[in-house]
Amino acid sequence: MRELANGGLEHLSLNWATVREKWDLAETIEGCARHGISGIAPWREPVHALGLEEAGRRIRDAGLRVSGYCRAGLFPAADEAGLRAAIDDTRRAIDEAATLGAECLVILGGGMPPGSRDLIGAREQARDGVAAVLPHARDRGMPLALEPLHPMYAADRCCISTLRQANDLCDELDPAGEGGLGVAIDVYHVFRDPELDREVARAGAAGRILAFHVCDWLVPTRDLLLDRGMMGDGVIDIPRIRGLVEAAGYDGLIEVEIFSRLDWWRRDPDEVIRVIAERYRSVV
């Protein structure tokens, strides 16, 4: 397991959404560089706002790695046209991620389309969507990171809720291990998974852990989406999970992604980053 306590921030990446209410992408790039953070995870909206080429240039000039590009997928749709549109959009996201030099593109499965109660059908569409974009991702050299989200988002955001589902999908779509497809592991989504240890090891053995995200689970959690906690403020045993992930071979960036409408989004991002750096060294 890597030593974080006494070193620099060479394994730390900041997901833009952590400071989204105060900083645009240009400010976030500058902030990461100013604090000595090594990576950034931009979202598509602020990239488009700044301009794709400009965003890539600024990230490179700041010497930042891109731990992941957020986000695409969201395939399930009410009709074939909707699914095709999601596939086309994900192909564009692959191109954007390549331009930015991202280490992976984060793929969410998507939820059920409005009015649907067919979760199994949604999962089939998610599989079909990933299958449809995988060749383009390989052409562009852009790995797709399937991110299982917490089961509380299964209905409306991501029908892929467990690491086992994501691993199964990787096996199904990449049976020969050609690559270009893997998983993103976020402690918030997986800490409660009774199959976690086995499935992390399984993903690692296949060389498929493409990203590792941290934040914390607060008790009580006041909002299903926007009440994530700062590392150390909740109940997740983050070092244990990081240990599993690193024992499985992951040596990439540790990305901090905190959606916190009631707390961290209201604070000065420079303060937020100082706390992140302190917690990164002490409780991650």
Next chain:
Amino acid sequence: MRELANGGLEHLSLNWATVREKWDLAETIEGCARHGISGIAPWREPVHALGLEEAGRRIRDAGLRVSGYCRAGLFPAADEAGLRAAIDDTRRAIDEAATLGAECLVILGGGMPPGSRDLIGAREQARDGVAAVLPHARDRGMPLALEPLHPMYAADRCCISTLRQANDLCDELDPAGEGGLGVAIDVYHVFRDPELDREVARAGAAGRILAFHVCDWLVPTRDLLLDRGMMGDGVIDIPRIRGLVEAAGYDGLIEVEIFSRLDWWRRDPDEVIRVIAERYRSVV
């Protein structure tokens, strides 16, 4: 699959918590009888308030079955004394359930004790707790129904989050199939489980489905605990899951359990029950 559309309410049971803000237990017993509902699921607090013997007498006089008694378990504790207290309390709950003539006692795993980040340890305590009370449950002829709760409650309410965990625990503690131990399946907690079909069949094959609960998952869900929906108002394919459960051999009561601070708890319980009866016939 049983026909519900044109019959009476002979398979319907009402969990007291559905009307808890307006009716005490005596009123709920009268209400169930008045509306032709066949069963009731009382909680311990209102039973204690009415008096155990009196509650049992009124339920019997009303001709109601008791689909389950809520609830006990909640074993994980900060120390041995806490675990012993939870075990003792669960033994008392077994006695109470027997006095009420309940068809099962609902057992929750419990969450991590305050300050703990040891979810694996909590699961071990839950296992030890169930093991400790199982002989007494068998002596009293009171089946224990392990109810896996949605993973969003794993930290603070129930470390048993999946039907697979509950089935595994049954296999571990009752390897010879002596009985007295099974599962409660609530659509709210399990609808999103990718292993649902297999694990329902597994529980049924072992004769371990002791209870079936319905409500609905709302999109959006505004509160992690108290925003359950009325059947038909959300995204759960309830008939599909009831089909799985009944195909697995379950022929017991269908219990409605809705925690709804923002909606149903505010309404006249007679109206709530009329809607339940209508939805029971049309969307369950």
